[in-house]
Amino acid sequence: MTPNHSDSGIGSSVSRKEDRKVLLGGSKGVDDIPLSDALHIQFIRSEKAHATFTVDATDARDVSGVVAVYTPDDIKQSETTTPNPFTLFSAPMEGVPYPDDSLRQRSFAEDKVHYHGEIIGMVVAETQRIARDALDEITIEYDIIGPVVTPQEATADDAAAIHESVPDNVAFEGGQGDRDLTDEQFENAAYTVELEKDAQRVSPTPLEPRAAIGQYDEATEHLDIIATTQIPHAYRRLLAQMLEHPENKIDVTVPDMGGGFGARQHPYPADVLVGWCAVDLERTVKWRSTRTENQLVENDGRGYEGTWEIALSEQGDILAVRADIRYDLGAWIARGAASLAEAGNLLMTGLYDIPAAYSHVTGIVTNTARIDAYRGVSATPMLMMLERLVSKVAKKAGMDPAAVRKRNFVDPDQFPYQTAGGAKYDSGDYERNFDIGLDELDYSSLRERQEQLREEGRYIGIGISCWTEVAGLGPCGHIDVATWGYGGVQVHPTGEVTVYAGSSNHGQGHETSLGQVASHELGVPLDSVTVVENSTKEVTEGVGTYASRTAALTGGAVAKSCRKIVQKGGKVAAHETGVTPDVIEFDDGTYYPIDSPEDAVTFSEVARQVHMGADIPEEMEPGLEEQTYYDPENCTWPFGTHMVVVEVDPDTGEYDIDQYVATEDCGVQINPTIVEGQIVGGIAQGLGQALYEEVEYADDGTHLSAPLRDETLGSNGGYTVPKAEHMPDITIKSTTTPSPHTPHGAKGMGESGTVAAPGAIVNAIEDAIEPFDIDPMTPPITPEKVWMAINREGKE
Amino acid sequence: MHTEQFSYHRAESVEHAVELLETSDDARILAGGQGLIPLMKKRELTPDALVDITQIDELRGIERTDDTIRIGGLSTHREIADSALLKETAPVIPRTVAHITGGQQVHNVATIGGNIARAHPGYDYEGALLSAGSQIVVSGPAGKQRVPVSEFVRGPCSTTLAETQLVTSIEIPVLSGDRRGGYAKKKEPASGNAIVGVATDLLFDDDQSTLVKSARIAVNGLQGCAVRLDATENKLEGKQLTPDRLEAAAGDASSSLDSSAVLDNKKASAEYRLCLLEPQVQKSIRQAVGERTLYSQT
Incomplete structure (x- = not known):
């Protein structure tokens, strides 16, 4: 069978369906959602990078319009960290114990701050301005501990420890590749070059600052979250763990989000606290960061410094590459940070057939915001x-x-x-x-x-x-969270199609590209396909969008669901035309017996017939809807x-x-x-x-x-x-x-x-x-x- | 809303605006808001009151009287860039505006009065106004005053404007002859502000002449205030403009400057600012010279 819809299928440069809305200002972000009775959150954030502290919020509580002020004495610290860790790759660094859970960030600092901007508490008020005014009434006394801002400072002999569990500020250290072979290749090389690199932290800087709304219904114990995240379903799962709230009583919706670039790949302490606050107050609460607040605490990217080397033979063959990397992790280890070190090593030989490679990575904590995935990782x-x-x-x-x-x-x-x-x-x-x-x-x-x-x-x-x-990324088992692609496809009795995608569109054009996959596979025009994404209410499952995954994995899942549908439809067409399914062809939205193309049945006729369920093969269930959890080979x-x-x-x-x-x-x-x-x-x-x-x-x-x-x-x-x-x-x-x-x-x-x-x-x-x-x-x-x-x- | 609370007043006239400024302890003028609002959002400025002057008609318009061009303080960057009158009579001003960063949205609301009242060394108007020989017209309780721009700006983000005064217009003298303007700028890439911005106001007899009747060249961004490049001007004024002379004049740009006053900060070192000066002066003069042909002296 050769399904296709040439005008709008795979390979067609059709205009993006989302462009009209985006270009005419019709996009709606979290802050655009009308709320009638929301309370507004402002986080109390540390102004110092490394200090023990005490907070006095007496005056802030007296400000008219302030509903609650939470300091570390008033919040229940969640049992799990934000986010909890995942361990990684198919080629783990040999003999390297995974970083201690005590290096994973908690929802707020209890008595010691570890970087500028860390959350100490929150103010909840009737308006955003009152909450902001009340922040000015909070007194924090700091007892400064010498901050260590760079990996060099953090590993100096007299450096203060950021966490008791790693007195030398080294969170993990290990090598990957064949060290002996690499060293040997370097000894035999005709030419070698060594190059230093500094950490050069960069900020992902999505256009829309982070924001979240929490709505809690005490009667049903349902928590509704609207947030800036790339991973709605996984975000729900992590929130459920951190809030100790049943996953099936949480929903997460992402409106039009202005970019992610990896920085919205994992929940932050603020996300957890917005949810916690909604439950605690049994109210709708809203937090919208400013650009300044967003840049202050959003995960940065890169942070790799050290020495890289290459060895070349007399004839010009690359013999080996070697790297000794100091990896600035920030004050806490982000969810993917340790695994990113391993991932970099996997491809450190680039496009070249290089027989030996070895890299040694030292993960170092510093008094700075976390470093995690950022486009390019x-x-x-x-x-x-x-x-x-x-x-x-x-x-x-x-x-x-x-x-x-x-x-x-x-x-x-x-x-x-x-x-x-x-x-x-x-x-x-x-x-x-x-x-x-x-x-x-x-x-x-x-x-x-x-x-x-x-x-x-x-x-x-x-x-x-x-x-x-x-x-x-990638085959299941590659890392210890789910990484399959999810794609559900529903064919309406009219022949129109809804795709339920487990990815998250925040600028990538999924409405169009995933629609094209369905259009191609089912032979229906792109205009007949609607793509639903970014909602745990509407889409059964998903892992979100990260690591350049949607075209291959969600697209793959959508294609597989479409193929199941085409196959089921083929059986109906065979039943209808009185032939066996193996002689049914499907081309450009039409089924026909190979020997009698004049007996063609259209896809929408089949769709209606399966939906009604009256005249379909006996063993077949009515309905034309399939879902796929696509686990790729690689x-x-x-x-x-x-x-x-x-x-x-x-x-x-x-x-x-x-x-x-x-x-x-x-x-x-x-x-x-x-x-x-x-x-x-x-x-x-x-x-x-x-x-x-x-x-x-x-x-x-x-x-x-x-x-x-x-x-x-x-x-x-x-x-x-x-x-x-x-x-x-x-x-x-x-x-x-x-x-x-x-x-x-x-x-x-x-x-x-x-x-x-x-x-x-x-x-x-x-x-x-x-x-x-x-x-x-x-x-x-x-x-x-x-x-x-x-x-x-x-x-x- | 991230600002502190403030009261808002709409002024109906210049006199009313002055009155409102007088009755408040800490009032600020709201015109285009491009400098003010970001500072208020960050609570770096926390005025008690805002006096909105955007409805005052007499602050609008660009017009010519006998020997003067009057630019209303509320004139937006867009209006100035598009003004046929200014292109004809004081072309350095619209040339400069085209380099102000922010795109159309900013150009549609930002005003010349607000820009010069902020007196930020990275802003672009100051050099152009200085080269064009402008006066800043301010109004306050004591009435109207004309202050040359060189006196109006006292230092980075500092002017002689009293708390009870506002900029009402800018006046530029009309010169007879073919007046040409140029502006060249090295931008700091994040803010778009000038590391070095050079404004050139040249006067010729007609559009063919290469005899420079007068040359007024000023640089902003280089020091705390805009400053005239006397040595460059002297090399050009009263002379036939040739490629060699143009280069020599640009090469002399820093010779009349107090190099200890050159800004030395994270945007650019003093040394690097001085390095950029000569090529930017060249570009600015070339833009002013335009299409006319320069012949080498024989």
């Missing part, structure tokens, strides 16, 4: 460093960086390919993809032009970065090449990106326009890491990167999220190497730009200013840094 630092090293070692060996890459790619016939870091890549055709980028740049002519321009005092640079990511491993051409003005250090070519391969694309959107958005965040973004803490642990625009005299102007004016024109090309194991060959691809852009851009700038023989640059690379490097260190 650990692939971003691991592959940025790998790609910088490949370019540097090629140059050291007098070889062309593109040629060394081509020489070392994993060949198409090596798949499935087991990496030295422990991953099993599903499919790839790297060189074909890479060559498209080279052709687009006219690479060899460009290298010649680069030489000529240098004679004229102009400096262009070419940067290359190849990428992959753990997309569509993660998917998309790949691609980003190539960047920059020109640097050596007099001012300013640079322009002249060309940006991204050649992507995410297997079969459901909607190429949505794929392009993901690439461009990802590149924006990768460009931010390369050129603009860095979360800053003062020496005393005060968080300094809250405002996106800061007019305070002498400030840095704010935390720089790249804007449209900072973006280059991007040329997008693609190849298609289907995943061999997903139902329609799709791979995930939501993080490609964020993984690839930093390495490509940094390589391009360093390539441009190579004649000045300067030390490696440290991202974010500002023009001033380039200028300083050329004019202070420059040797030409």
Whole structure:
């Protein structure tokens, strides 16, 4: 059977169904939901990074309109942590005990604060302003303990312990890969390069600050939560554990959410307390963070610092990669933090056939906000460093960086390919993809032009970065939470279709892409498909959206449910036309016996018939509705090449990106326009890491990167999220190497730009200013840094 | 609502606004709100009262009297950028506005009066107003006063404006001849504010002439207040403009400056600001010169 609906099925760049609402301002976030009698929460947050404290809320309780003030004496600390841990991967770091549960964050600080912004209590009032006014009436006495803000400070001999259970501030430490073989390869190498990296914490910065509404009905003991989360069903489960409230008496709805990027992947203490407060007061309560509050405590990304090394043979074969990483965890270990360290190691060899790899990771707690998943996760630092090293070692060996890459790619016939870091890549055709980028740049002519321009005092640079990511995590058992994709499909008696998706759309266009999968499989027009998501009330199950999973896993589940429906419909059509089901064909929404196409029955006729249940095969139940929990064989491993051409003005250090070519391969694309959107958005965040973004803490642990625009005299102007004016024109090309194991060959691809852009851009700038023989640059690379490097260190 | 409580008053006239300012301990003027509201949301400013002047018609409009252009204090960035009169008579002003960050939404509400009253060194108007020889017209209990912009701004975020005064208009002298303007800016990427912004106001006889009758060039963002680049101006004024002379004039930009007063902060070091000055001066002058052809001196 070859189902399809060519106008709107898989592979069609139809306009997004959600665009009209989004573009005309029709989106509704948590704060847009009208509530008649809600109380408003303001959290009492620590102004210090490391201190014991006492709180006096007497005056705040007297403020007119204040309903309740909760300090640590008044709140019941939940038995479980926020969030509770999960342990991970198929290739765990050998012999490493998992971090102690005492390092997992509690809902609030009881007598000691561990980072600036940690929750100490909450004020609940009739209006938001009264709650905010009452905050000013609260007195907190701090007894400061010397804060440790960086991994170096945290591991210094005289560093204060953040948690009693880890007196040295080291939460875990371990290695992954074959250390002896790696060391041996390094000893035998003709060329080696070593490169340092600093932690460069970056903020995911979704456009919508976090918010939550809790509504409690005491008669039914039902708790209704409306919140900014990427994982509605899992959020419900975690809340149920932390609040010790039955899961089937909690519902979670996510309205239109303005981005997540991993930062909304796990509940925060504030989420738990909003739910707790609704139950305690038996009222509707609402919390809406400000931008400042959001940036202060939202999980940051990255935090990897240390030393990365590469070894190359005389002939140009990459022999090994090695990394010694200090991983800044923040004050508490986020839900995925330890596992992210392991995940990075899986793909630390990138797209290359490198026989040996070893990485050692030391997870260190500091007096800062937690670090957790952020688009690109650990692939971003691991592959940025790998790609910088490949370019540097090629140059050291007098070889062309593109040629060394081509020489070392994993060949198409090596798949499935087991990496030295422990991953099993599903499919790839790297060189074909890479060559498209080279052709687009006219690479060899460009290298010649680069030489000529240098004679004229102009400096262009070419940067290359190849990428992959753990997309569509993953087979059950890979980590110890559910990771399947959920997709339910209901066919209405009219032939219209509702898809119930267990993922969470917050900008990715699922209404369209998942609708296209159903349209394709069932042969119905896209307009006849409605996608329901983001609600535990309407969708039976789900694990949310993270790790570039929806196209492969939810899409896969929807496809499988559709195929079950098509099969059931085929039996009805066979019954109707008096043939056996094996001779029934299904094409573009029509069933027909292979030998008598004139006896065709339409899909909607079948749908009506099954619904009525009168004239269907005897053993068959009425109704045309299926659900699938899709457990994939493997993660998917998309790949691609980003190539960047920059020109640097050596007099001012300013640079322009002249060309940006991204050649992507995410297997079969459901909607190429949505794929392009993901690439461009990802590149924006990768460009931010390369050129603009860095979360800053003062020496005393005060968080300094809250405002996106800061007019305070002498400030840095704010935390720089790249804007449209900072973006280059991007040329997008693609190849298609289907995943061999997903139902329609799709791979995930939501993080490609964020993984690839930093390495490509940094390589391009360093390539441009190579004649000045300067030390490696440290991202974010500002023009001033380039200028300083050329004019202070420059040797030409 | 994150602000502290405040009372709100709508002023019907300039006199009424002054009266309202006088009767409150700590009142602030509400015009476009682009500087004020973020500070109030963060409770860095907690005025008792806001005096909304947006309904006062006499604060609107851009018009010419004999020898003066009057820009009403409530004129929005958008109105100024689109003003044919300003493009003709004081082109440095609309040229500058085009560089103010924030996009259309901000340009539609932000006002020139509010911008200059905030006197933030990263804002763009101050240099342009200085180069155009502007006077700030303020009204208060003692009536109307004209203050040259160089005196009006005392330092970063500090002006001579008393608590009971408001900016009512900006006046720019009309010059006869072909007046050209340019503005070039190196932005700090988060705020969009100027690290260095150079405003150029050049006067020629006509649109072919390359003889510079007068040159007024000012830089904002570099120091606490906008400052004229005397050395550059001197190199140009009364001279035939040639590519060499333009470059030489830009090259001299920092020579008349007090380099110890150059801002040195997280947005940019003093050293780097000075490095950016020459290329931005060049760009700004080139923009002002426009299409006219410059010949090398033989």
